[in-house]
Amino acid sequence: MKLEKIAHISGRIRVLSGLHIGAGKDTIEIGGLDQPIIKHPLSQEPYIPGSSVKGKMRSLLEVYYFINNGRTRGYVSDGKPCGCGQRDCPACVIFGPGPSCDKKTAESGPTRLIVRDSILCEEDRLRFERGELPMEVKYENIIHRVKGVAEHPRPLERVPAGVSFDFNLSFKVFEGDDKSLLDYVYKGLRLIELDALGGCGSRGCGQVRFDNLKCDEQDVSLENVSLDSE
């Protein structure tokens, strides 16, 4: 397979409502929050793992396009990422065949999409270093059904609304690749804007917007991306 080019897409992820991308339970400090967000281990700066963006794009695209499309590869019905490994499967070609695929027989070739970790933009990183960017601690309760009062408050750590992260991804184009594959990347980003990033999306967390998007220095607008099923 001949590599024709690598497209570079950059922009900013702007947090519109508190973002909660949880850290593993083994990172909880004594006396710390029981629902902390993921942070750089040395600087303690929050960041957005590439896997969070990539995984959300993939799951939304698989559910939105490939179930609606009536495709019959047997994925999604079991809740797992597609593992067909076929050359004509956009999910496996763009994101790589899922864990259920036998990689030796996969025909989908190298994973086309690389999503980098997103770090705080320069202005917000400086604010963070000066101690002017505290993380938000939001308390969530359960309402007692008889008494009608809030109980069991649990603190949830979030990146506050208004913060921006630098966003970068690379997309490989091989000879013979369907030219519409890159459109799925934009559709995936637009679907994240309409859905949410990170945890607790149904409770208002993780609304984001992709700002200043460029592909190889050319402006890209997600507002014009069609989400019509094919």
Ligand SMILES: [Zn+2]
């Ligand atoms: Zn597949």
